[in-house]
Amino acid sequence: MNKLQEEIIRLKKEKQAIILAHNYQKPEIQDIADFMGDSIELCRKAHQTRARMIVFCGVDFMAQSAVILNPDKKVLIPSKAALCPMAQMLPPDYLKFWQQRHPGVPSVLYVNTLGEAKALCDVCCTSANAVKIVEKMPEKKILFGPDSHLAAYVAKETGKEIIPVPSHGYCPVHVLFEKEDLLKLKAMHPEAILMIHPECPMEAIQMADFVGSTSQMGHFVEQTDAKTFIVGTEIGLIHRLKKENPKKEFIPANPEAICTAMKAITLEKVYMALKEERYEVNLSEKVVKAAQQSLEKMVEIVK
Ligand code: 13P
Ligand code: SF4
Structure with missing residues (x-):
């Protein structure tokens, strides 16, 4: 220290x-x-x-x-x-516009949004629980934002109709994981397990041995006997993984996947x-009150 x-x-x-x-x-x-x-x-x-x-x-x-x-x-x-650039991709007025176009369709927002947008949604989710939250909702059609890649992953896992709002919201770090690079890495380390964050494009998700949030990757590493892991998320996670699993090896799926924010x-x-x-x-009292409901609902659903 x-x-x-x-x-x-x-x-x-x-x-x-x-x-x-x-x-x-x-x-x-x-x-x-x-x-x-x-x-x-x-x-x-x-x-x-x-x-x-x-x-x-x-x-x-x-x-x-x-x-x-x-x-x-x-x-x-x-x-x-x-400042997370993805959170800026869904201005509250834009969400309102889509809600008006789809009356009666609930909105699920990834926590990577501004408080003012959260205040307008039905329930929040994170990468760790997005599938579970959407599965538990009775509706078959859902507005989901701002990450279009997470939206596609949720649609694939739940079989529901997911409308991404905005249509092309993305994380600039997680779009850096490309199929060709992953194929090369897998060929170089055939014994390695590939972990991919659900903010990544579908082509990367489809190649993964495990898809999950950053902490879910940590739990997966601890529960798996494998010794080598290719880590498909921001490189910061590797410090924690190494500290908690000193005998295992972690290879960044893209060493340039760095979140400057x-x-x-x-x-x-x-x-x-x-x-x-x-x-x-x-945050204003009004925003806190409204956003509290959607965040607390999430915490309650997955507790
Ligand atoms: P996690 O919830 O998986 O840690 O992800 C947060 C995030 O911003 C990913 O880019
Ligand atoms: Fe936002 Fe950075 Fe997370 Fe991407 S990695 S969603 S830019 S905080």
Whole structure:
């Protein structure tokens, strides 16, 4: 542990804060986190914590979810640049337009959306539970956004009619996993298990031995005897996988799959966030109330 990390731990105790970090965070941030997780685990932890303050090392929509679930708590995001581009792809008015075109069709929104969009949907989901949530709904036709690749995966798994809103929403990191590269890697490592995140295009999903969220990949690795894994998601997850499974080997499916929004969080920024209690994430009371219902419904369905 370096001096700055020690100072962060000291300040964190002094301020009665908890540091929540997503699995894509830089290794040095992962190493000082109180809790690491995927989107749903971070939502749950934010929901349960008794800490006075949450320092959220992740992107904007995740920190907003922590506020929605804990409106009385101070939630800080260490960098204003930690903005998920996918969450910006579904402006609330655009969702409203599609809801009006499909009256009576429920909307399921991936948590990777802005609070204002969440406030307009019926239920939220994450990559770990999207299939389960859609399966449990009685309707056969569903509006789903903003990730069109996750929408296609949910349609394939549930057999329901899924209308992607917008039609081409995507994660700029997960579209970098291409069939040709994966075929080459598989040929080089025939013994390796290929894990793919459901934000990836269908051609990558169809090649996978396992499809799941970042933490689901972690659980899968622990439960599987295989020694070598090709990791089809943002490279940040590999630090955690290696730490928890030192005897196994992890090969990035694309070493350039780096989420710059996640990497905007640095140790210096976490230190300043704690010291100055910045940058506080704020949402209007109206948005919090409306979005709370769709997030809590998700937490309830998959508890
Ligand atoms: P997970 O919920 O699988 O961690 O995914 C979050 C995310 O933003 C993936 O790009
Ligand atoms: Fe957003 Fe993609 Fe980064 Fe996840 S990996 S935070 S979806 S840009």
